[in-house]
Amino acid sequence: MIQVGIGLALVASGERLRRWSFALAGATTLAIFGWAVARSSGILDGNPVVEHRSWVPEIGLSVDLRVDGFSLLMVLLVAGIGTLIQLYASQYFSASREGIARLAGLLAVFTAAMLGVVTASNLLLLYVAWELTSVTSYLLVGWNDRDPRARASALQAILITGTGGLAMLGGFVLIGSAAGTYDIPTLLAAPPTGTQVQVGLVLVLLGAFTKSAQWPFSSWLPGAMVAPTPVSAFLHSATMVKAGVYLVARFAPAFGDQLPWRPLVLTVGLITMLAGGWRALRQYDLKRILAFGTVSQLGFMMVLFGAGTPEATVAGVAVLLAHALFKAALFLVTGVIDHETGTRDIRALGGYGPGWLGPKLAAIAAGLSMAGIPLLFGFVAKEAAYEAYVHGEIANSAVVLAGLVAGSVLTFAYTGRLLLGAFRPGPAFEGPPLEPEPEPIEPIEHAHRPAVAFWAPAALLSTITVVLGVFPDLASDLVYAAAGSLDPEVHHGHLALWHGLGTALYLSLLTITCGALLIGGGRLIARAGRVLRSPFDGNDLYGACLKGLNLVADRVTGVVQSGSLPTYTGVILVTATLLPGLA
Structure with a gap:
């Protein structure tokens, strides 16, 4: 509530504080991160932090908050990356930019709403926080209200996610009434069954799919890239789009065996992963490559968490952590490029002056992690995902595994397109006209030297993904505690860089090889894209x-x-x- 109050105060402050508003909002978010770190030891030992306040007892609505292992991971990501975003935004916007205090305040309110989603222990409270994230996201995407594209994209986002949220509320009511409780731990410990519950699960999944941009509801996420880069980096990589994944992760171990949960989640997740990866290969705008890549990675996480098995749950947590680190870093570097060059078009990028080594290294490390290259945490997470389906007892696991490999090949390929397009030596990216712009693009002639404080947040996130890639056991306690709080059948283990020669390693080598070949297949992609575009386009x-x-x-x-x-x-x-x- 303090975070909400500070956020609203900043919104109402007008232009008095200007860029100092980011410092104030960042300080409160940093305090939350510090609280989570201070409490982490007990939570990782299996002692969750629980708070209860009666609110509207007549309808069973109370403020029940619970921070267990998985919630702790989400709080650390939301608060930690949120703090870096506030620091980054103070460098991204000029002191004279109109409305920056309002933006800082909205980011603070959104942070509070997202923290409410991941700590709520009551279905109705979770819904309230869920809708608050939709409202604040609408205001953040449409922050530049003089831009008609921003207004249209904000409207599209809230219509899609809001409709899904209403469906989810209906599902919560059906499931809660069948269980006789809206308390999430109680409900998951003894999940109800029956036709009413099955209908409720479909409605809940509809809310999760719309929030996490699953096919065919994924069109709002690329459209939301009209928002300022700090908003994209926070909402659309590390926080809001993870809300649907969070919900599926919570419910899957309890409801995974009930129809139509597993078939529906796995099917939608695979289609999303493949469709998002395919569309990412056909973009020229750096943010749109990352946006469609995010759609693809969210589908990847849905496939892992939706299975509801212990192995897949551990892999899902690892992928979620890895994705938050490398995708936020890539968005932040993209913002630096856009700010200092005036463009995000890979056909115009390529020539940079001195002072760009730091941003380049940060982007390359984060990009290689996204591609699943060894010695980076993205590789460790992807290996765990492959292992979950190689050895897991899941129906049609071979089909799902083949889909995951195909999606990972696309991930490798669009990562190559992103890095080569942004940092290729020479004046411009040379490639076939996949999705040409109506006007010609001129190569940049000059790029300003970015301030160290501007790219430092991205460098920090990239450094973490490198350290965890070389020493993955550093993340073992957090990952296994998070997975164990979701599924009691998860037993503590250790993340490792090397598991020996096996199927998962061979699949990783196959992924890298096919992905490298696909990077050079631009004309084939362009030709196939003209045929495959419509079935995968949720905008229609x-x-x-x-x-x-x-x-x-x-x-x-x-x-x-x-x-x-x-x-x-x-x-x-x-x-x-x-x-x-x-x-």
């Missing part, structure tokens, strides 16, 4: 739904608002006559 579905709703609204309005005074009088009289009788 969104446009059709919006058009249909507008048509229905026009017709209903035409009937109700006929302009006839006798008709209006008759409706009033009939309503006044019938309502007392119905009561």
Whole structure:
């Protein structure tokens, strides 16, 4: 609540504090991170922090907060990356930029809402925090309210995620009424069954799919890239888009064996992973490459957590941690490039002056981690994912594993496109016209030297992914405690860089080889893309739904608002006559 209050105060402060608003918001977020670190020892030992406050007891609504191993991981990511984002934003925006105090305040309120999602121990409280993230995301994406693209993208995001949120609320009510409780630990310890619960699970998954940009609801995430880079780096890589993944991770061990949970989650996750990776290969804008890559990685996590097995749960936690580190770093470096060169188009990038070694190394380390190269934490996480399906007892595991390998090949390829496009020696990226812009792109002639404080947050995140890649056991306690809090069947183990020669390693080598070949297959991708684009494009579905709703609204309005005074009088009289009788 303190975080919300500070955020609202910053929103109302106008232009008084300017860039100091980021320092104030960052200090409160850093305090939350410090609290989590101080409590981590007991939580990792299996002693969660629990708080209870009665709110609206008549409907079973109370403020129940619980920080266990998985919640601790999420709190550390949200608060830690949130602090770095506030520092980064203070360098990203000029002191004279209008509305930066409002942006800092909205980021603080969003942080509080996301912390509410990952610590809520009551379904109804979780829903309240969930919707608050949607509202603040709408305001953040549409922060530049003079830009019609920002307004349209913000509207698209809140319509899709808001509709999914309403469906999720219905699912919570169905499941909670069947279980006789809305307390999440109690419900998951003794999960209810039956047709009502199955319908509720589908509705809950609909909310998770829309929030985490799963196919066919993924179109809002690339559209949200019109937001400032600090917003994209925070909301669309490390926090908000993980909310749906978080929900699936919580529910999967308890409900994974109930139909249609596992088939639905695995199918949607695989389609999302493949579709997102394919679309990422066809972009010129660095942020859109990262956006579609995020869609693909979210599908990857859905496949892992949705399985509901101990091995897949551990792998899912590792992938979630790795993704938050490398994707936030890549977004931050992209913002540095955009800020100092004035473009994100890979056809114009390539020539940089002195002072760019730090951002380059940070991006390369984070990118190679995303691609799954050994000695980086992304490789450790991907190996764990392969192992989960090589040795896991999951129906159709071979089909799912093949899909994961194909998706990882695409990940390697679009990572190569990103890094070569951003840092390739020479004046511009040379590649086939995959998705050409209507106007010609001129190569940049000059890039300003970025301040160290500007790229330092990205360097810190990249350093962590390198350290955890070389010494993965440093993350073992956190990863296994998080997985164990989700599934009691998870037993403590150790993350390792080398598991010996085996199927998972061979699949990793296959992934790297095929991905490297795909990087050079630009013309083949362009040719295939003209055929495969429509089935994978959720924008068509969104446009059709919006058009249909507008048509229905026009017709209903035409009937109700006929302009006839006798008709209006008759409706009033009939309503006044019938309502007392119905009561």
